[in-house]
Amino acid sequence: MNSTLTTDRQDERLSGNEGLRGAIADVVERARGGDLGVIPVVVGLIVIWTVLQILNPIFLSSANLVNLTLESAATGIIALGIVCVLLVGQIDLSVGSVSGLSGAVLAVLFVVKGLPVWLAIVAAVIMGAVIGWVYAQLFNRFGVPSFVITMAGLLAFLGLQLYVLGTKGSINLPFDSGLVNFAQLDFVPAWLSYCFAVIAAVWLFGSGYLHAQERRRAGLSARSLSMLLIRSLALLAVLAFVVYYLGQTRGIGWMFIFFVALVLIMHYMLSRTKWGRAVYAVGGNVEAARRAGINVKAVYTSVFVLCSSFAAVGGILAAARLAAANQSSGSGDVNLNAIAAAVIGGTSLFGGRGTAFGALLGIIVIQSISSGLTLLNLDSSIRFVVTGIVLLLAVVVDSIARKSRTSHGRA
Amino acid sequence: MSPTQQADSVLSLRGISKTFGAVAALTDIDLDVAAGQVMAIVGDNGAGKSTLVKILSGVHPPDSGTITFESRDIHIPTPAAAHKLGIATVFQDLALCENLNVIQNLFLGQEVRPLRLNDVAMETRSWDLLRQLSAKIPSVRVPVAALSGGQRQTVAIARSLLGDPKVIILDEPTAALGVAQTAEVLNLVERLRENGLGVIMISHNMADVQAVADTVAVLRLGRNNGVFDVGAVSTEEIIAAITGATDNAVSQRQARRKEGLPS
Numbered sequence: 250m251n252s253t254l255t256t257d258r259q260d261e262r263l264s265g266n267e268g269l270r271g272a273i274a275d276v277v278e279r280a281r282g283g284d285l286g287v288i289p290v291v292v293g294l295i296v297i298w299t300v301l302q303i304l305n306p307i308f309l310s311s312a313n314l315v316n317l318t319l320e321s322a323a324t325g326i327i328a329l330g331i332v333c334v335l336l337v338g339q340i341d342l343s344v345g346s347v348s349g350l351s352g353a354v355l356a357v358l359f360v361v362k363g364l365p366v367w368l369a370i371v372a373a374v375i376m377g378a379v380i381g382w383v384y385a386q387l388f389n390r391f392g393v394p395s396f397v398i399t400m401a402g403l404l405a406f407l408g409l410q411l412y413v414l415g416t417k418g419s420i421n422l423p424f425d426s427g428l429v430n431f432a433q434l435d436f437v438p439a440w441l442s443y444c445f446a447v448i449a450a451v452w453l454f455g456s457g458y459l460h461a462q463e464r465r466r467a468g469l470s471a472r473s474l475s476m477l478l479i480r481s482l483a484l485l486a487v488l489a490f491v492v493y494y495l496g497q498t499r500g501i502g503w504m505f506i507f508f509v510a511l512v513l514i515m516h517y518m519l520s521r522t523k524w525g526r527a528v529y530a531v532g533g534n535v536e537a538a539r540r541a542g543i544n545v546k547a548v549y550t551s552v553f554v555l556c557s558s559f560a561a562v563g564g565i566l567a568a569a570r571l572a573a574a575n576q577s578s579g580s581g582d583v584n585l586n587a588i589a590a591a592v593i594g595g596t597s598l599f600g601g602r603g604t605a606f607g608a609l610l611g612i613i614v615i616q617s618i619s620s621g622l623t624l625l626n627l628d629s630s631i632r633f634v635v636t637g638i639v640l641l642l643a644v645v646v647d648s649i650a651r652k653s654r655t656s657h658g659r660a
Numbered sequence: 661m662s663p664t665q666q667a668d669s670v671l672s673l674r675g676i677s678k679t680f681g682a683v684a685a686l687t688d689i690d691l692d693v694a695a696g697q698v699m700a701i702v703g704d705n706g707a708g709k710s711t712l713v714k715i716l717s718g719v720h721p722p723d724s725g726t727i728t729f730e731s732r733d734i735h736i737p738t739p740a741a742a743h744k745l746g747i748a749t750v751f752q753d754l755a756l757c758e759n760l761n762v763i764q765n766l767f768l769g770q771e772v773r774p775l776r777l778n779d780v781a782m783e784t785r786s787w788d789l790l791r792q793l794s795a796k797i798p799s800v801r802v803p804v805a806a807l808s809g810g811q812r813q814t815v816a817i818a819r820s821l822l823g824d825p826k827v828i829i830l831d832e833p834t835a836a837l838g839v840a841q842t843a844e845v846l847n848l849v850e851r852l853r854e855n856g857l858g859v860i861m862i863s864h865n866m867a868d869v870q871a872v873a874d875t876v877a878v879l880r881l882g883r884n885n886g887v888f889d890v891g892a893v894s895t896e897e898i899i900a901a902i903t904g905a906t907d908n909a910v911s912q913r914q915a916r917r918k919e920g921l922p923s
Contacts, residue, residue, distance in 0.1 A: 256787045260798035460780075467784045523774035526760075530768055533757035540755045541769035542740060601759035654805065 255470040269476060281653075287595055289646050290610045293639075297614060301621030308621050311497035317613070317620050318501065319432075322508040323348075323567035324583060325612035328590035329515055330559030332608050333552045335591055336519070337531045338600025339395040341384070341556045343402035344587050348564030349579020350410040351377055355565050356420035356574035357413055359428075366428050370565055377561025380406070381554035388553065389546040395553075403584070411576055419575035422568060432569035435503040442492040442501050450485035454478065504566060508609075511559075515605035528552060532601030563587075582633065589640040590615045597647055614639070670695045670858045671716075671747070671827050676725035678711055685711040686882045689725070693827060693858040698849060700861045700869040700890075703879035704902055709862050712879070713831050716860070717749035718742035730826065748820035749829040754812055758805035762786060762797060765804055766819045789818040793851050796844065810841030817848055827858040834868050846872050866895045880904050 280288055301308045327344045334341045351373040358369035380402065387398050414420065422429050437445070454477055461471035472480075495501055519525035527548045530538040539545050567583070568574040592598060593614050594607025618639060622632045669692035676689040686708045693699050703709050714720045716727075718736040727734050729745055736742045742749065756765050763779070763786045772778040772785075786800045795814045797807065804812060813833055820828055830849070834842045842865075849872045852859050863869050869876055870890060878885040878901040885901045 257783065257800065260796075263798050463780045464783075467780045469780065469783055521777050523771045523777065526764060526768065526771060526777070529760060529764075530757045533759035534755070536753075537755035537757050538768070540739070540751075542743075543769050601757070 256468045258470050269479060272476065287604075287606065287610060289643070290594055290607070290614060293593070293642075294610065294614050294617065297617050297621070301617065301624075305621065305624045308624055311494055312499070313620060313624070315495050315499045315502070317616050318495070318505040319570065320620065321612045321616045322432075322502070322504045323563045323570060324586050324590065324615070325508050325563075325608055326511060326566065327560050327563035327583070327587035328594070328608040328612050329511060329605060330556035330563075331587050331591040332594070332596045332603055332605060333515070333519075333528065333559075334395070334556045335532075335596045335598060336528050336600060336603055337549060337552050338535075339388070339549070339552070340588070340598075341399045341553065341560075342396055342584065342588075343380075343399040343406055344556065344560035344563075345579045345581075345584030346403050346406035346410065347377055347380055347557050347560040347579070348567060348583060349574075349577075350406045350413065351561035351564035352568030352574040352578045353410045353413040353420070355568055356422060359426075360420050360422060366426055370428070373565055374558055374561045377557040377559075377564075378554050380561075381557030382550065384557065385546075385550035385553040389549055407580065410579070414574065414576060419573055421573045424572060428565075428569045429572045432502075432504050432566055433572070436500040437503060437506060439492070439496050439500060442496065443489065445506070446485060446488035446492055449488055450481045453484055454481035457481070504570070507566075512605050512609045515608075519605055524548075524551065529601055534601075560587075582629075582636065585640070586612075586615050586619075586636065589636060589643065592640065592647065593643040595647075597651065598644065599647075599651060668694050670730055672728040674726045674728070676712075676715060676722045676727070678708075678715060678720060678722050684882055686715075686722075689879075689882075689884055691877055691884075691887075693860055695826065695858050696853055696856045697874045698853050698859040698861060698872050700863055700873035700876040701879060702863060702866075702869060702876055702898060702902055703885075706881075707879040707902070708882040709879055710831075711882075713749060713751075713829055713860075713862060716742065716747060716827075716829055718747075743823055743825075746824070746826040747829065748823065748825035748827070750813075750816045750820050750831060750833065752831045752835060754816040756804045756812055756816060759803060761803050762800040762807075762815055765815055766800075766822065768819075770822065785822075786818075789821055790814070792821070792855065793818055793848050795848070808841060809837050810844040813837070813841075813845050814848060817852070825857065827860065828852060829860045829862070831862045832864065833861065834863065834865055842868065866898060869898070870895060878902055 276288075298309060307313055327348055331341060331344060354376055355369045355373045358364045358372055359366050364372075384395070384398050384402065387393055388395050411418075424430075457472060457477045457480065458474070461474075461477065464471040492501065519528060527538065527543045530541065530543060531545055531548050535545060538548075564579055568578060571578070590611035591603070591608055592611070594603070594609070594611030596603025596607050596611075615636065618635055619632055622635060671691075671693040673689055673691040676686055677684070678686040689708075689712065691699070691701075701709055701712065711720065715722050716736065718739045718741050721735070721737060727736065729747070734745060736745065736747070739749075757768065760768070763782050766786050766789065767782050772781045783800060790797055790800070793814060795811075795818065797811050797814060804815060807815065817828070817830070817833075833845050833849070837845060846868060849859060849861060853872075853874075861869075861873060873890045875887055876890055876893070876898060877887045878898060880902060881904075885904065888898065888901075
């Protein structure tokens with residue numbers, strides 16, 4: 250025991266987990282208690298990538314991985330919305346239909362009506378927000394379970410999508426439009442990609458350093474300088490390698506950068522703002538949140554609006570990537586992939602647990618399976634089965650972890 | 661009631677009544693809580709303890725009667741109003757979010773710097789509060805789910821202290837706690853008194869009442885059935901007043917006092 254203990258480490262029952270070894274020990278300790286975080290998804294990703302690479306050596310090729318990032322963005326953004334809804338312990342089953350409708354609205358306004366593309370995008374996103382608002386009103390006023398409301402939405406908005414598209418059933422977006430360009434051909438130049446990697450590492454170090462200084466001034470324990478350095482250098486190494494490897498072919502698409510930026514923004518919103526705390530609190534214990542003076546209905550409204558808006562954005566990007574909006578946009582597995590991505594990324598179906606990064610990791614798992622099986626020339630029947638099994642595994646892991654948390658007193 | 665008693669009391673109730681439909685939950689309740697004093701409120705099920713707590717915490721308004729707080733007549737329309745006045749209530753179910761850690765629970769709904777949470781300030785203040793209560797919580801960064809019942813009670817009490825209240829109401833703080841944890845919570849109550857707060861403690865447990873309370877008010881069927889000085893009353897007498905088993909000397913004396921007659 251040294252004599253200059255910080256305020257938060259004075260209790261003699263605390264084990265002295267400091268430095269790198271302490272950090273690792275902490276993670277192991279928490280995982281044993283059922284607080285798995287992103288461990289299952291990282292392990293899952295390694296297993297899936299290994300298996301698929303053995304089955305088909307093209308899988309981990311740069312070209313295929315570039316494709317994978319581009320394919321992830323649209324559904325990943327939808328999954329980001331699902332994460333928010335799951336955090337308050339609710340669900341939105343209609344994101345697929347809303348994304349399809351949003352793509353259709355965009356195509357009709359942009360191509361058929363000839364509006365400027367930005368106006369069509371804004372209109373589609375506002376439509377998404379309104380849908381979320383309506384869900385929230387139904388939920389808050391009448392107390393209808395969210396899965397029933399959104400299941401009704403699933404069917405209704407699919408119908409609306411077919412109606413909007415009319416008899417033709419498919420509208421092509423012009424290839425020379427900025428939107429299609431953005432989704433298909435716009436790649437970040439190599440030098441800028443490396444800049445992004447460096448900025449991210451410096452940012453991580455800088456914010457960590459300032460935070461540690463502030464904690465030390467307040468007499469609290471803080472990460473050591475070497476820990477901060479190791480952490481940001483590790484991030485730099487990983488990002489630089491990703492940039493280098495993807496740069497072997499086309500590099501990193503702006504659409505993927507856009508997705509990652511949204512993930513970072515949502516991460517900040519959820520972990521560093523009062524709103525984020527309210528979201529976790531409502532998911533953990535609604536009554537406690539209400540008594541703490543949180544406007545629970547407003548939290549539900551914000552989350553439903555956010556989810557549908559993200560679904561609309563995802564739909565726009567999916568249409569742009571396909572350069573068309575058609576009757577099957579947003580149908581089939583989009584819905585389930587988005588929900589599966591959120592759950593696989595460690596978001597609990599029981600509410601109150603999960604992170605924005607979960608959406609990113611989860612969608613990469615889902616897209617890896619999809620891409621790997623496509624490379625093997627297996628048709629969608631098998632893909633559906635495999636994705637279904639992976640989702641089931643993720644949910645089982647979630648439930649087991651929850652049980653383990655209860656028995657280790659961390660529920 | 662003598663004038664001196666009223667002068668040093670921080671919270672006084674006079675003639676509080678509340679009916680739900682045809683049921684008179686509370687009739688003509690008088691109470692005085694002084695700063696630095698622990699008043700235990702005891703009574704059988706249905707005696708009106710919970711209703712009294714709800715009136716004081718702003719959940720239900722009283723039908724009649726006056727509440728005086730720091731020598732001002734006040735109304736408590738909402739829980740938020742009670743909090744703002746300086747009357748904090750710790751309900752029996754504590755209302756903590758188990759998935760959030762101690763700091764997050766303490767500051768829930770009143771975070772420092774809403775758009776860029778100031779974790780350092782909140783953690784420092786959390787330690788201050790816990791220190792103030794001499795609380796035994798090893799780390800404030802563990803989820804509340806990992807804490808024992810007594811520690812959770814501590815967190816709930818610490819949270820109620822955030823707004824610097826004058827009066828704190830504890831609803832059955834030791835129910836469902838083990839021996840050691842009960843002792844821990846009773847220590848907390850002592851600490852609250854030392855810090856100059858008026859404490860109202862609802863309890864079923866006579867041992868706890870004898871251990872920490874200064875005065876004990878007995879409710880029976882929605883009426884005052886005597887206010888006793890804990891040092892001068894035996895457990896049997898309190899129980900008799902709760903159950904109304906005897907038309908006992910104590911209640912008669914109380915009645916005489918009320919009418920201003922010599923006791």
